[in-house]
Amino acid sequence: xxxxxxxxxxxxxxxxxxxxxxxxxxxxxxxxxxxxxxxxxxxxxxxxxxxxxxxxxxxxxxxxxxxxxxxxxxxxxxxxxxxxxxxxxxxxxxxxxxxxxxxxxxxxxxxxxxxxxxxxxxxxxxxxxxxxxxxxxxxxxxxxxxxxxxxxxxxxxxxxxxxxxxxxxxxxxxxxxxxxxxxxxxxxxxxxxxxxxxxxxxxxxxxxxxxxxxxxxxxxxxxxxxxxxxxxxxxxxxxxxxxxxxxxxxxxxxxxxxxxxxxxxxxxxxxxxxxxxxxxxxxxx
Amino acid sequence: xxxxxxxxxxxxxxxxxxxxxxxxxxxxxxxxxxxxxxxxxxxxxxxxxxxxxxxxxxxxxxxxxxxxxxxxxxxxxxxxxxxxxxxxxxxxxxxxxxxxxxxxxxxxxxxxxxxxxxxxxxxxxxxxxxxxxxxxxxxxxxxxxxxxxxxxxxxxxxxxxxxxxxxxxxxxxxxxxxxxxxxxxxxxxxxxxxxxxxxxxxxxxxxxxxxxxxxxxxxxxxxxxxxxxxxxxxxxxxxxxxxxxxxxxxxxxxxxxxxxxxxxxxxxxxxxxxxxxxxxxxxxxxxxxxxxxxxxxxxxxxxxxxxxxxxxxxxxxxxxxxxxxxxxxxxxxxxxxxxxxxxxxxxxxxxxxxxxxxxxxxxxxxxxxxxxxxxxxxxxxxxxxxxxxxxxxxxxxxxxxxxxxxxxxxxxxxxxxxxxxxxxxxxxx
Numbered sequence: 144x145x146x147x148x149x150x151x152x153x154x155x156x157x158x159x160x161x162x163x164x165x166x167x168x169x170x171x172x173x174x175x176x177x178x179x180x181x182x183x184x185x186x187x188x189x190x191x192x193x194x195x196x197x198x199x200x201x202x203x204x205x206x207x208x209x210x211x212x213x214x215x216x217x218x219x220x221x222x223x224x225x226x227x228x229x230x231x232x233x234x235x236x237x238x239x240x241x242x243x244x245x246x247x248x249x250x251x252x253x254x255x256x257x258x259x260x261x262x263x264x265x266x267x268x269x270x271x272x273x274x275x276x277x278x279x280x281x282x283x284x285x286x287x288x289x290x291x292x293x294x295x296x297x298x299x300x301x302x303x304x305x306x307x308x309x310x311x312x313x314x315x316x317x318x319x320x321x322x323x324x325x326x327x328x329x330x331x332x333x334x335x336x337x338x339x340x341x342x343x344x345x346x347x348x349x350x351x352x353x354x355x356x357x358x359x360x361x362x363x364x365x366x367x368x369x370x371x372x373x374x375x376x377x378x379x380x381x382x383x384x385x386x387x388x389x390x391x392x393x394x395x396x397x398x399x400x401x402x403x404x405x406x407x408x409x410x411x412x413x414x415x416x417x418x419x420x421x422x423x424x425x426x427x428x
Numbered sequence: 429x430x431x432x433x434x435x436x437x438x439x440x441x442x443x444x445x446x447x448x449x450x451x452x453x454x455x456x457x458x459x460x461x462x463x464x465x466x467x468x469x470x471x472x473x474x475x476x477x478x479x480x481x482x483x484x485x486x487x488x489x490x491x492x493x494x495x496x497x498x499x500x501x502x503x504x505x506x507x508x509x510x511x512x513x514x515x516x517x518x519x520x521x522x523x524x525x526x527x528x529x530x531x532x533x534x535x536x537x538x539x540x541x542x543x544x545x546x547x548x549x550x551x552x553x554x555x556x557x558x559x560x561x562x563x564x565x566x567x568x569x570x571x572x573x574x575x576x577x578x579x580x581x582x583x584x585x586x587x588x589x590x591x592x593x594x595x596x597x598x599x600x601x602x603x604x605x606x607x608x609x610x611x612x613x614x615x616x617x618x619x620x621x622x623x624x625x626x627x628x629x630x631x632x633x634x635x636x637x638x639x640x641x642x643x644x645x646x647x648x649x650x651x652x653x654x655x656x657x658x659x660x661x662x663x664x665x666x667x668x669x670x671x672x673x674x675x676x677x678x679x680x681x682x683x684x685x686x687x688x689x690x691x692x693x694x695x696x697x698x699x700x701x702x703x704x705x706x707x708x709x710x711x712x713x714x715x716x717x718x719x720x721x722x723x724x725x726x727x728x729x730x731x732x733x734x735x736x737x738x739x740x741x742x743x744x745x746x747x748x749x750x751x752x753x754x755x756x757x758x759x760x761x762x763x764x765x766x767x768x769x770x771x772x773x774x775x776x777x778x779x780x781x782x783x784x785x786x787x788x789x790x791x792x793x794x795x796x797x798x799x800x801x802x803x804x805x806x807x808x809x810x811x812x813x814x815x816x817x818x819x820x821x822x823x824x825x826x827x828x829x830x831x832x833x834x835x836x837x838x839x840x841x842x843x844x845x846x847x848x849x850x851x852x853x854x855x856x857x
Contacts, residue, residue, distance in 0.1 A: 181525070181529070182503065182506075182507050183503070183506050183507060183525070183526065183529040183531060184528065184529045184530075266680055267678070267679065267680035268614065268616055268678060268680050269680075277612050277613075277614070283614060285679075288624070288679050288680060290835070373625075374625045374626050374627050375626060376624075376625065376626040376830055377626075377830065377834065377835060378830060378831060378835055378837065379626075379827070393500070394628070394819060394823070395817070395819060395820050395823075396503075396525075
């Protein structure tokens with residue numbers, strides 16, 4: 144009898160945690176998508192009105208486009224820079240330990256602190272970047288005040304912040320490539336670029352896949368940077384989907400609507416990640 | 429084994445007993461939350477110590493718990509049913525939502541409230557705080573009117589003939605002051621600065637007080653419809669748009685760095701009386717002199733110049749078991765003597781009529797002429813319209829403000845019309 148119950152008792156903390164913090168919130172949120180609720184008043188059933196509103200909400204679709212814009216800039220930039228740095232660190236160079244720590248440092252610094260720091264660097268009149276541009280005779284750039292540039296600036300900052308993590312991942316991937324592959328290729332007269340293309344890239348494909356998935360999920364949850372730096376402006380050009388969901392929930396108290404947006408957004412992320420997985424797996428085959 | 433069981437039972441019993449004891453203690457004690465401003469904490473502590481030594485009931489005081497904003501903390505406490513009995517720092521715009529949700533005590537049902545409030549406040553203020561259901565859920569307590577601060581030295585250095593009171597004069601001052609001080613081809617001295625961020629509450633320090641000034645205290649929302657699609661709002665958008673177009677204002681978030689009023693890169697700023705202590709504390713030269721004047725108005729403006737009051741009020745939550753006793757305390761907190769102490773300790777103006785001429789405040793105002801300027805302005809102030817979704821109304825205006833004023837993507841007429849249409853849609857739903 145004792146043996147029969149023991150497994151259940153042992154898994155019960157996880158089951159309890161799952162029910163309280165996962166299953167219940169998800170089910171409650173699903174119910175909420177059919178209601179209007181401002182937290183403090185009773186819920187009001189509204190049928191599919193939140194869904195209809197979502198399809199007609201111009202700003203929500205703009206926030207999705209903005210998020211994809213961010214991903215299009217951020218993911219390739221992240222992969223190229225981190226792979227290049229990992230390749231550099233994989234060589235026999237002096238101060239390897241120092242560079243590894245230096246590249247990783249921004250990852251452990253608080254996102255809020257980094258964002259505030261970059262906000263100062265991006266300043267139009269007094270920011271360091273513009274001062275440097277002016278000092279060499281170039282024009283100032285509206286890093287955060289030009290609607291066409293602001294999202295790119297945020298992507299640049301996010302890349303700087305996260306690149307260290309992906310450098311470590313790529314470094315691990317590079318170190319798993321057997322050295323004799325390169326030796327054989329060298330004997331065959333392969334150039335450095337050919338070795339990189341024909342050996343390194345295929346061998347670290349699982350790492351690339353992981354980096355793409357992690358960057359995509361991380362990129363979809365873009366929030367701190369636009370929240371602090373731009374508030375979603377200028378002209379809603381940095382309004383990310385998560386920031387918009389947050390605004391709906393905690394500025395306007397449209398809980399039902401924000402949950403509807405959240406559900407849709409979660410499904411979208413799932414779809415994108417599944418597509419990426421299929422595409423990259425096909426590449427592996 | 430028996431001993432272990434015994435210990436567990438005793439521990440559980442002690443826990444229940446101590447909780448019960450705590451509840452009993454709380455039954456006779458009112459919990460009061462103030463803002464976490466240091467001066468206000470000092471004022472409240474001073475006042476509550478006095479009340480507790482003299483009064484029949486006891487008040488327990490604590491500054492509002494830390495959070496991103498006091499609004500968020502209050503909301504969390506309402507949801508968690510952990511609200512204090514009295515909260516003294518409620519933004520007027522939040523009250524209607526809480527009133528509709530039934531979490532506030534209708535104060536006009538309490539004995540002595542109506543008479544007291546009629547004596548303390550003007551008819552306009554009472555009308556402004558009366559909710560849609562006809563009840564009053566808030567006690568008007570203090571205000572921080574928004575005015576124009578200016579640098580006295582720069583005024584004479586630039587040879588301005590007079591203070592720029594109208595749009596035209598302000599734009600002329602903008603042309604006179606605009607300068608590229610370090611010759612890098614970019615302007616770095618401006619007539620003024622106001623926050624460019626699209627956050628809804630930033631409009632309290634630019635669009636809204638200018639709109640109230642131009643419209644003699646007009647409404648944004650009236651009879652559940654947008655009431656700002658008029659010449660005044662359009663005029664304000666045009667005025668501000670011109671300031672940015674002609675580079676009299678900077679589009680950069682200057683507030684993210686050093687205070688540009690203190691570094692003397694800007695001549696004016698739209699701000700409240702809190703700026704007096706701030707500038708005095710951080711000014712970089714002893715001879716730095718500043719003063720205040722009303723918001724700018726159109727050339728053809730007639731009548732007094734209104735502004736935004738930035739009112740903070742007192743409410744009693746319905747978790748309070750002794751609302752009458754709570755009101756008795758509030759009544760003492762905001763009587764003339766209480767208001768005098770508020771003024772002396774915090775430098776904030778009480779929201780009462782005739783503050784400028786009331787005998788009891790004269791001594792302080794004479795010694796603090798800058799505060800007196802605000803006291804004069806206090807005769808012509810307005811809060812926000814009583815509307816459950818006022819935050820969204822300001823957000824809609826902010827979106828159009830950014831598109832028109834900052835980025836010149838729309839004409840003022842189009843931007844205001846679009847904002848009014850969006851607000852009408854919002855109020856209809």
